[in-house]
Amino acid sequence: MGFYEQSVPPVRDTRLKIGDSYHGNACGLVNCGRDGCLLQKNRGFWQANACQMALTLMMAATVENAAIVMHAPGGCGALLHSLSVQSAKGKARRGKEPKAVPWLSTNLTEADVIGGGEKKLLETIKYADREFRPEIIFVVVTCAPSIIGDDAEEVVRQARPQVSADVVSLHCPGFRSRVVASAYDAFYHGILRGLELSPKPWVDFRPLPQGSPESELAEKNYQFERSRTVNVWNATSIGPVDEEEVRRLLSALGLKVRFFAEYSSRDELRMVSEAALNVSMCNVHDDYMLKFLEEKFGTPYVIAGMPIGFRHTRQWLVSVARHFGLEKQANALADYEEGLAREAIGPFVEQVRGKKVLICGGVVRVGAEATMLAELGLDVLGIRTYHYDDGAEPVYEDVVKNLPDTPVAVSNQLFELTHQIKTLKPDIVISHNGTQGYIAKLGVPSVQLWNVDSAFFGYTGIYQILRRIVFELKNTSYRDRLSKHVRLPYKPSYFEGDAFKYIKD
Amino acid sequence: MPDFIESPRTACALAGALSTISCLPGVIPIIHTTLGCGGNLANAVAFGSGYLGGGYCSGAQAPSSGVTETEIVFGGAERLHEQIRNTLELIDGKLYIVATGCMTEMIGDDTDGVANGFLDEGEPVIAVSTPSFKGDSYHGYEIVLDAIFNRYLPRAEHKNPKLVNIFGLIPGYDPFFRGDLEEMERLLTSLGLEVNTFFTPSQTFENITSAPTAALNIVFSRVWGKTLAGRFEQRHGTPYIICDLPIGPEATDEFLRRIAEWFGLDAGHVIERENRIFYGYFERAADAFCDQDLKFYAITVTNSNYAIPLARFLSRELGWVVADSFVTDKLTDEQKAALSGDYPLQFRTGVQEIARAISKNHPNSRGRRYFDDITPLYIIGSSLEKRTANARGAMHLSVSFPVYDRLITDRGYAGYRGGLHLFEDLTGRIMSLKG
Numbered sequence: 001m002g003f004y005e006q007s008v009p010p011v012r013d014t015r016l017k018i019g020d021s022y023h024g025n026a027c028g029l030v031n032c033g034r035d036g037c038l039l040q041k042n043r044g045f046w047q048a049n050a051c052q053m054a055l056t057l058m059m060a061a062t063v064e065n066a067a068i069v070m071h072a073p074g075g076c077g078a079l080l081h082s083l084s085v086q087s088a089k090g091k092a093r094r095g096k097e098p099k100a101v102p103w104l105s106t107n108l109t110e111a112d113v114i115g116g117g118e119k120k121l122l123e124t125i126k127y128a129d130r131e132f133r134p135e136i137i138f139v140v141v142t143c144a145p146s147i148i149g150d151d152a153e154e155v156v157r158q159a160r161p162q163v164s165a166d167v168v169s170l171h172c173p174g175f176r177s178r179v180v181a182s183a184y185d186a187f188y189h190g191i192l193r194g195l196e197l198s199p200k201p202w203v204d205f206r207p208l209p210q211g212s213p214e215s216e217l218a219e220k221n222y223q224f225e226r227s228r229t230v231n232v233w234n235a236t237s238i239g240p241v242d243e244e245e246v247r248r249l250l251s252a253l254g255l256k257v258r259f260f261a262e263y264s265s266r267d268e269l270r271m272v273s274e275a276a277l278n279v280s281m282c283n284v285h286d287d288y289m290l291k292f293l294e295e296k297f298g299t300p301y302v303i304a305g306m307p308i309g310f311r312h313t314r315q316w317l318v319s320v321a322r323h324f325g326l327e328k329q330a331n332a333l334a335d336y337e338e339g340l341a342r343e344a345i346g347p348f349v350e351q352v353r354g355k356k357v358l359i360c361g362g363v364v365r366v367g368a369e370a371t372m373l374a375e376l377g378l379d380v381l382g383i384r385t386y387h388y389d390d391g392a393e394p395v396y397e398d399v400v401k402n403l404p405d406t407p408v409a410v411s412n413q414l415f416e417l418t419h420q421i422k423t424l425k426p427d428i429v430i431s432h433n434g435t436q437g438y439i440a441k442l443g444v445p446s447v448q449l450w451n452v453d454s455a456f457f458g459y460t461g462i463y464q465i466l467r468r469i470v471f472e473l474k475n476t477s478y479r480d481r482l483s484k485h486v487r488l489p490y491k492p493s494y495f496e497g498d499a500f501k502y503i504k505d
Numbered sequence: 506m507p508d509f510i511e512s513p514r515t516a517c518a519l520a521g522a523l524s525t526i527s528c529l530p531g532v533i534p535i536i537h538t539t540l541g542c543g544g545n546l547a548n549a550v551a552f553g554s555g556y557l558g559g560g561y562c563s564g565a566q567a568p569s570s571g572v573t574e575t576e577i578v579f580g581g582a583e584r585l586h587e588q589i590r591n592t593l594e595l596i597d598g599k600l601y602i603v604a605t606g607c608m609t610e611m612i613g614d615d616t617d618g619v620a621n622g623f624l625d626e627g628e629p630v631i632a633v634s635t636p637s638f639k640g641d642s643y644h645g646y647e648i649v650l651d652a653i654f655n656r657y658l659p660r661a662e663h664k665n666p667k668l669v670n671i672f673g674l675i676p677g678y679d680p681f682f683r684g685d686l687e688e689m690e691r692l693l694t695s696l697g698l699e700v701n702t703f704f705t706p707s708q709t710f711e712n713i714t715s716a717p718t719a720a721l722n723i724v725f726s727r728v729w730g731k732t733l734a735g736r737f738e739q740r741h742g743t744p745y746i747i748c749d750l751p752i753g754p755e756a757t758d759e760f761l762r763r764i765a766e767w768f769g770l771d772a773g774h775v776i777e778r779e780n781r782i783f784y785g786y787f788e789r790a791a792d793a794f795c796d797q798d799l800k801f802y803a804i805t806v807t808n809s810n811y812a813i814p815l816a817r818f819l820s821r822e823l824g825w826v827v828a829d830s831f832v833t834d835k836l837t838d839e840q841k842a843a844l845s846g847d848y849p850l851q852f853r854t855g856v857q858e859i860a861r862a863i864s865k866n867h868p869n870s871r872g873r874r875y876f877d878d879i880t881p882l883y884i885i886g887s888s889l890e891k892r893t894a895n896a897r898g899a900m901h902l903s904v905s906f907p908v909y910d911r912l913i914t915d916r917g918y919a920g921y922r923g924g925l926h927l928f929e930d931l932t933g934r935i936m937s938l939k940g
Contacts, residue, residue, distance in 0.1 A: 045592065047567060049541065049544045049571075050545060075549075075637040076545070081909065085909060102511070105513055143607060174540070175577050180541075489598070491594075
């Protein structure tokens with residue numbers, strides 16, 4: 001039985017070669033990933049982080065007209081307060097109604113942990129349906145019910161005929177993988193099993209009598225349109241500004257662009273099958289989904305890195321264009337856009353040349369960002385990626401070629417980041433959201449690796465990233481002063497030794 | 506009705522424990538769960554408590570055993586042992602508290618045994634059991650403080666007759682806990698007392714270790730911290746009194762008289778001076794307050810700690826008409842009974858549930874010309890009540906968890922200064938619409 005037929009999705013650890021503990025360089029990382037040594041690595045000291053449930057919720061909270069039922073003890077949904085606010089903003093920015101996401105917790109108690117929480121889950125799903133009338137109810141299955149063996153799938157099966165919403169189960173217990181990126185698969189698994197992904201007659205279109213001239217013309221029109229339509233798969237770190245940049249570039253090639261699956265509604269998701277091509281914007285986001293869509297609907301897909309920096313953007317554009325025989329046009333577009341952008345970034349490049357930079361965050365993004373900044377004349381002191389898996393290999397082969405000696409660490413651990421900042425002494429750190437405060441307390445300038453309000457992709461992105469770096473360096477007084485008053489929790493002896501002393505083979 | 510909850514306004518016992526530890530000077534958490542719990546739960550207060558953020562060693566800095574499937578199957582004690590050993594090596598702290606989560610409790614790890622092994626070697630390590638299925642964040646606060654004061658710290662050998670400990674305000678889940686504690690400390694100090702608040706930046710680890718010598722524990726909650734204070738009294742012989750958090754001069758005068766009387770002191774000069782200052786400001790604001798008709802019906806939606814103090818301030822100090830007071834924490838019947846008194850309370854948690862109750866209690870005019878609706882209305886609750894208020898055309902101020910439409914540092918609503926702050930914030934929302 002393939003992964004897609006199973007009710008519970010695989011975690012990345014079983015599907016891919018994966019790791020979260022490594023230090024060395026890009027070449028060593030790629031080899032370690034290939035020969036499996038990465039799988040053996042671990043740490044003797046860990047700091048709290050996130051889990052696949054957190055990221056699964058981030059994605060689920062964006063879906064329009066959805067409600068979320070946490071099948072969990074009372075604490076697990078705590079971050080939904082912030083996710084709900086974030087997604088309301090994301091909806092507004094995409095012209096959708098900025099409604100808060102209703103969510104409930106089955107609030108498993110000691111008695112439920114012993115006796116099972118299935119009955120409660122069914123009641124909660126029915127209540128959510130009745131009270132909020134959502135189009136989709138996401139049932140999020142967390143650690144506790146997974147350990148006690150609640151058959152959430154059976155409950156979902158029972159619930160479906162009793163409620164008006166589509167019920168989608170998302171299995172994402174944190175203990176099953178330390179790798180947060182497993183969430184992408186958990187989310188897509190729920191979507192591909194729980195929702196219709198092709199249009200329904202009479203709901204989405206009006207079937208015409210076969211063979212009539214009207215029908216023939218309509219069919220031709222439709223197929224032409226479809227042959228020019230691409231689904232572009234967004235996720236969490238990709239904001240509306242980046243979507244607009246991607247739309248702008250692909251539209252210039254005459255393609256019609258639709259974004260999935262975040263910020264889509266149930267009705268929009270039924271159009272997924274109606275595209276000529278599925279396009280990824282990150283190697284480690286959506287291969288699970290795109291392979292499914294190829295299997296199910298025969299839709300080919302392109303996974304070609306992230307459109308960050310001149311080289312990666314061109315490569316991404318051309319890979320998409322190739323499918324439509326538009327390579328020449330894509331190259332011409334890239335030439336034109338590069339010309340404009342290079343002229344625009346000229347003054348910034350002068351100001352950032354030679355600046356020492358440390359880059360931390362998602363595996364594909366940091367790889368792309370590092371090579372981009374190196375090409376623009378910055379001195380990349382190190383790359384820190386949150387995890388590594390096979391999917392990222394093409395990006396790291398590129399890093400091997402362009403930054404063969406740059407230290408690369410697979411680490412989402414703040415103590416190691418602190419050590420590297422204190423010993424490598426970067427002029428600026430480009431880092432994942434959630435770490436900015438800690439970096440400020442070290443007195444070091446930093447900018448976000450991504451935030452959904454700014455531009456990072458394509459030509460607009462290059463200009464904006466540089467503009468933000470220059471802006472950050474214009475005044476660093478806040479962090480200079482703050483850092484003088486902050487005491488770190490780490491004993492000083494740690495900073496005299498190896499940053500990665502707690503990594504074990 | 507089953508006890509599922511819509512948009513819980515608290516998190517798990519572990520979350521409360523972590524939020525509490527994050528504000529205790531020199532105390533380091535060691536989270537015995539998956540890596541995710543620590544980060545996700547820190548997010549609850551880092552976002553939902555007026556952006557409380559991370560402290561000395563909390564949030565993504567907090568040590569965690571990060572158990573995975575292997576430990577769930579084979580047990581996590583070995584991993585925990587290694588994590589504690591390396592935490593002691595790497596992290597500079599005075600007391601290390603291992604806090605468990607659901608999965609390590611469910612598999613039956615002997616967390617106490619592992620922690621005790623270190624304690625026997627002279628390392629300051631203790632363990633607390635904080636799975637979500639045993640209680641929410643309010644319980645987590647009690648569990649941690651109970652472990653420190655009633656288990657870890659030795660019995661007091663002598664008493665400091667001027668020292669008081671303050672309990673009952675829950676770090677993070679009472680979003681103004683720091684400002685409220687600062688004001689209480691200021692006022693009690695002006696009576697001539699010494700005060701352990703534990704959670705404000707002025708405190709050090711010595712405030713924790715000196716706690717058993719206190720002459721009195723003051724619990725600012727009719728619900729939370731009472732059991733803790735009872736056990737404290739048994740162990741250290743310190744009596745406790747339970748008070749509502751005083752907001753504004755009317756309540757604070759009474760509170761100070763009560764404490765002064767307990768210690769045989771005279772609060773008269775402090776009360777006189779504080780009232781002179783309060784009314785010095787309050788009086789000048791009367792022109793705006795009255796000319797602009799800033800008299801409101803009020804609906805409050807808060808946890809049990811704030812419900813009565815807030816209703817009292819609004820009705821006694823501002824002369825507003827409190828139409829409904831909702832209490833949002835999950836309470837037992839006994840706890841609900843402890844809250845009964847002058848202000849009728851309704852016990853509900855869900856946003857939708859409360860919005861519906863408000864509509865039911867106070868229907869709108871439905872176009873009728875002669876209709877006594879409760880306008881002008883001010884809803885003082887959590888940030889979640891914003892949409893309820895908007896839908897009704899009411900004013901809204903966030904004071905209860907989750908608060909994410911304002912950033913809170915040392916602002917508090919307790920005492921005299923707190924009363925002015927609350928007055929200023931309530932009216933400030935109205936003034937901010939001008940221009």
